[in-house]
Amino acid sequence: MARVIVDVMLKSEIHDPQGEAVLSASHRLGFGNVTGVRQGKRFELDIDGPAGDAALARAEELARELLANPVIEEFSLSFVE
Amino acid sequence: MDGLSEARKGIAPRGALEARNTDTVEFAAATPEAEQPFKELGLTEDEYAKIRQILGRRPTAAELALYSVMWSEHCSYKSSKVHLRNLAPRGAQTDKLLAGIGANAGVVDIGQGYAVTFKIESHNHPSFVEPHQGAATGVGGIVRDILAMGARPVAVMDALRFGPADAHDTARVLPGVVSGISFYGNCLGLPNIGGELSFDPCYAGNPLVNALCVGVMRHADLKAAVASGLGNKVVLFGSRTGPDGVGGASVLASSTFAGDAEDGSVGSGGAAAKRPSVQVGDPFMEKLLIECCLELFAGDLVEGIQDLGAAGVACATTELAAGGGAQVGMRVDLDLVPLRDPSLTPAEILMSESQERMMAIVTPGKAGEFAAVCAKWDVEATVIGEVTGDGVLTMTWRGGTVVSIPPETAADGPVYSRPLARPAAQDELAADGPAMPRPGDGAPLRQALLALLGSADLADKAWVTQQYDAIVRGNTVLAMPEDGGLLRVDEDTHLGIALATDGNGRYCRLDPYLGTQLALAEAYRNVAMTGARPMAVTNCLNFGSPEDPGVMWQLAEAVRGLADGCATLGIPVTGGNVSLYNQTGQMAIHPTPVIGVLGVHDDVRRRVSAGFGANEATIIVLGETRDELGGSAWAHVAHGHLGGIPPAVDLAAEQRLAGLIAVAAAAGLLASAHDLSDGGLAIALAESCLRGGNGCSIDLDDVSPQAFTALFSESAGRAVVTVRPEQAAEFAALAHSHGVPAAAIGTVTGDSLQVNGQFDIPLDELAAVWQGTLPALFG
Numbered sequence: 001m002a003r004v005i006v007d008v009m010l011k012s013e014i015h016d017p018q019g020e021a022v023l024s025a026s027h028r029l030g031f032g033n034v035t036g037v038r039q040g041k042r043f044e045l046d047i048d049g050p051a052g053d054a055a056l057a058r059a060e061e062l063a064r065e066l067l068a069n070p071v072i073e074e075f076s077l078s079f080v081e
Numbered sequence: 082m083d084g085l086s087e088a089r090k091g092i093a094p095r096g097a098l099e100a101r102n103t104d105t106v107e108f109a110a111a112t113p114e115a116e117q118p119f120k121e122l123g124l125t126e127d128e129y130a131k132i133r134q135i136l137g138r139r140p141t142a143a144e145l146a147l148y149s150v151m152w153s154e155h156c157s158y159k160s161s162k163v164h165l166r167n168l169a170p171r172g173a174q175t176d177k178l179l180a181g182i183g184a185n186a187g188v189v190d191i192g193q194g195y196a197v198t199f200k201i202e203s204h205n206h207p208s209f210v211e212p213h214q215g216a217a218t219g220v221g222g223i224v225r226d227i228l229a230m231g232a233r234p235v236a237v238m239d240a241l242r243f244g245p246a247d248a249h250d251t252a253r254v255l256p257g258v259v260s261g262i263s264f265y266g267n268c269l270g271l272p273n274i275g276g277e278l279s280f281d282p283c284y285a286g287n288p289l290v291n292a293l294c295v296g297v298m299r300h301a302d303l304k305a306a307v308a309s310g311l312g313n314k315v316v317l318f319g320s321r322t323g324p325d326g327v328g329g330a331s332v333l334a335s336s337t338f339a340g341d342a343e344d345g346s347v348g349s350g351g352a353a354a355k356r357p358s359v360q361v362g363d364p365f366m367e368k369l370l371i372e373c374c375l376e377l378f379a380g381d382l383v384e385g386i387q388d389l390g391a392a393g394v395a396c397a398t399t400e401l402a403a404g405g406g407a408q409v410g411m412r413v414d415l416d417l418v419p420l421r422d423p424s425l426t427p428a429e430i431l432m433s434e435s436q437e438r439m440m441a442i443v444t445p446g447k448a449g450e451f452a453a454v455c456a457k458w459d460v461e462a463t464v465i466g467e468v469t470g471d472g473v474l475t476m477t478w479r480g481g482t483v484v485s486i487p488p489e490t491a492a493d494g495p496v497y498s499r500p501l502a503r504p505a506a507q508d509e510l511a512a513d514g515p516a517m518p519r520p521g522d523g524a525p526l527r528q529a530l531l532a533l534l535g536s537a538d539l540a541d542k543a544w545v546t547q548q549y550d551a552i553v554r555g556n557t558v559l560a561m562p563e564d565g566g567l568l569r570v571d572e573d574t575h576l577g578i579a580l581a582t583d584g585n586g587r588y589c590r591l592d593p594y595l596g597t598q599l600a601l602a603e604a605y606r607n608v609a610m611t612g613a614r615p616m617a618v619t620n621c622l623n624f625g626s627p628e629d630p631g632v633m634w635q636l637a638e639a640v641r642g643l644a645d646g647c648a649t650l651g652i653p654v655t656g657g658n659v660s661l662y663n664q665t666g667q668m669a670i671h672p673t674p675v676i677g678v679l680g681v682h683d684d685v686r687r688r689v690s691a692g693f694g695a696n697e698a699t700i701i702v703l704g705e706t707r708d709e710l711g712g713s714a715w716a717h718v719a720h721g722h723l724g725g726i727p728p729a730v731d732l733a734a735e736q737r738l739a740g741l742i743a744v745a746a747a748a749g750l751l752a753s754a755h756d757l758s759d760g761g762l763a764i765a766l767a768e769s770c771l772r773g774g775n776g777c778s779i780d781l782d783d784v785s786p787q788a789f790t791a792l793f794s795e796s797a798g799r800a801v802v803t804v805r806p807e808q809a810a811e812f813a814a815l816a817h818s819h820g821v822p823a824a825a826i827g828t829v830t831g832d833s834l835q836v837n838g839q840f841d842i843p844l845d846e847l848a849a850v851w852q853g854t855l856p857a858l859f860g
Contacts, residue, residue, distance in 0.1 A: 010361075013323070013324045013422065014325075014359065014361055015320075015323055015325055015360070015361035015363070015421065015435065015436075016361070017361065017362075017363035017365070017366065020363075021365070069211070071210065071211045071359060072211060072214065072359050072361070
């Protein structure tokens with residue numbers, strides 16, 4: 001049993017209206033030191049079998065096909081013990 | 082300028098860029114031999130030479146970018162303009178027109194001091210690349226067009242066409258497009274009151290996403306997209322400018338189109354890096370922009386206004402300046418443009434298609450008030466320049482002049498009379514009529530009806546339309562699946578407007594002239610079915626490559642058909658949009674002009690619905706049924722066949738039918754009215770039964786001697802209406818006096834669609850077939 005974390009973020013050049021909304025709300029709440037916000041998603045996948053390259057490759061396939069939109073998003077994968 | 086933000090602070094890490102030469106006008110004049118990436122920007126050798134001739138030197142990188150987007154097919158209509166001239170309204174067509182073609186959108190007088198503006202536009206390519214954002218920003222763009230005329234946007238519609246319903250890629254594109262439309266429109270609070278959905282292999286790889294918006298204003302509120310008044314301020318307001326969809330209007334899409342000074346080409350005035358062509362929309366910002374603009378209009382705080390769509394700042398500045406007349410120029414400081422990404426070059430700033438932006442011309446005396454309104458709505462507004470009297474559009478960046486052009490040379494663009502030729506295969510296609518065996522009677526007819534009803538083109542669209550808010554704002558009277566959408570405009574007088582869009586690529590493939598007139602006739606008829614009087618036309622012309630003479634012939638024929646049709650009907654084309662290059666390799670889409678018709682309803686309480694609501698009402702078919710199955714839904718669904726000639730068009734008959742429905746609706750004679758189109762009477766009966774929750778008992782003899790023809794022929798100019806028995810005589814007399822053939826064919830009764838002597842289909846079975854298709858395909 002392994003757990004793969006998939007972090008999905010909009011590519012840096014893609015407009016992120018949600019992040020901007022969080023930024024302006026931060027300022028309204030008095031967190032004036034926050035100068036930028038980008039919002040993303042995190043997935044935790046529980047996977048049968050050992051935490052190895054094969055599991056990671058499958059998770060990457062899934063991320064590309066379902067979890068992220070590769071046209072406008074990028075993602076990274078990692079294991080947790 | 083009190084309150085308007087001053088030059089943006091901390092613009093960029095300048096050091097990084099100052100090492101390279103900015104491509105200023107002086108530098109360009111001094112380096113005539115510098116290579117420029119005009120081809121990557123989509124310009125031809127001739128066009129590039131023409132620009133050099135206009136300027137008397139080579140263009141700067143920023144100027145080249147500006148011309149490339151302004152002269153792109155998308156912005157300049159360079160291939161279609163010679164044909165579109167035929168659409169200019171003439172004579173009586175202009176009676177109700179307050180602003181016509183050339184403005185952002187046409188404006189029509191609907192009486193009682195109200196004016197309505199509406200327009201349909203394509204967002205085909207972006208919706209294929211990134212369906213959700215592409216479709217969403219398509220809605221956002223057309224809404225800003227309507228807003229720029231001074232109107233409050235009140236509703237949207239969408240005409241959608243995809244590849245085969247069961248194709249793998251359709252499962253990616255369609256749900257994304259629908260979610261994008263619903264996301265943007267629902268967040269914005271605009272009802273989606275109708276549209277179209279159809280499928281054909283020709284749209285695989287080239288889906289058509291055409292978005293329509295309609296807005297309402299008082300006559301006095303009409304705004305113009307012109308710059309005027311020496312010293313007036315040029316204000317950019319709304320979202321910041323980022324690297325979104327740079328060059329999306331031209332064809333560069335994926336190329337890095339300028340190197341740096343080291344490789345001998347032009348330096349940092351060019352676009353530095355490969356930029357994303359995907360634009361991301363923010364409907365909440367758009368909502369603020371709408372309310373902000375309407376308050377600015379109400380306070381008479383703008384002299385001229387333009388939305389930023391394709392080609393962004395380049396387009397808005399050149400069109401505003403060119404619109405002001407020969408003496409009007411504009412000076413813009415690009416350092417003042419608020420940026421989301423400080424590394425943008427001047428070329429990128431000009432070409433960026435960042436969403437939710439507008440540009441206004443404001444007198445200095447009103448600038449403070451303008452800023453206060455923007456601040457109230459949380460809309461960033463920045464003075465980026467002013468109107469000058471030298472007839473030159475000048476832009477500066479970091480101390481240098483990077484643009485200095487006569488604005489009309491960019492705004493007008495080239496005009497091409499491209500070669501056109503009727504494709505040789507056209508005759509063959511016309512000769513190949515649908516000669517397939519036809520179901521004769523009973524069970525085979527029943528089966529044919531169910532097969533059509535369950536086909537993706539004709540099946541229930543609820544899977545799509547349920548994702549749209551059709552009733553927000555509280556003025557929706559009719560929406561999908563009715564023939565046309567109907568909105569209340571005035572709560573006291575009950576004045577309303579009706580809208581429908583139609584297009585049929587199969588008919589147009591067989592005969593683009595007739596096919597376009599059939600689309601016009603169907604939209605006209607659909608509007609009439611609500612009880613409204615059709616008044617004006619908008620169009621979105623979706624075609625393949627203009628470099629193919631066969632495609633140009635289709636375009637010319639379609640435009641000629643539309644112009645002739647509108648002249649006959651006496652209603653103007655108020656505006657529209659052309660989308661070319663909808664093709665993959667040599668495979669062009671079917672020529673697909675989508676026609677939108679707007680009508681006025683004098684009293685929306687007298688609207689007519691398509692459903693069989695009144696039990697025991699008499700069912701009447703209006704119009705003539707001939708044996709016309711070329712390009713029909715039956716040939717397509719049952720045999721995958723496309724050939725022959727489309728149904729005949731009789732626009733005078735359409736006018737008589739529309740006149741009859743309007744009068745009968747106003748007199749309260751109609752229990753229902755539904756137009757006959759794809760799938761003929763069979764599909765219309767099934768839809769009216771399901772919509773009203775009532776069955777019917779039908780005799781086909783008075784429609785046509787052949788049961789098959791009666792059920793599936795697609796003759797135009799027809800409708801099926803129901804009339805309460807006690808009013809049947811009065812209606813028959815009215816139909817007679819309008820010269821509309823009327824045949825009583827049965828009664829609303831029971832809970833099945835019963836065609837006497839042929840078959841009987843319980844409503845439950847009809848519903849299961851009709852409703853099951855899209856959910857089975859798309860979840």
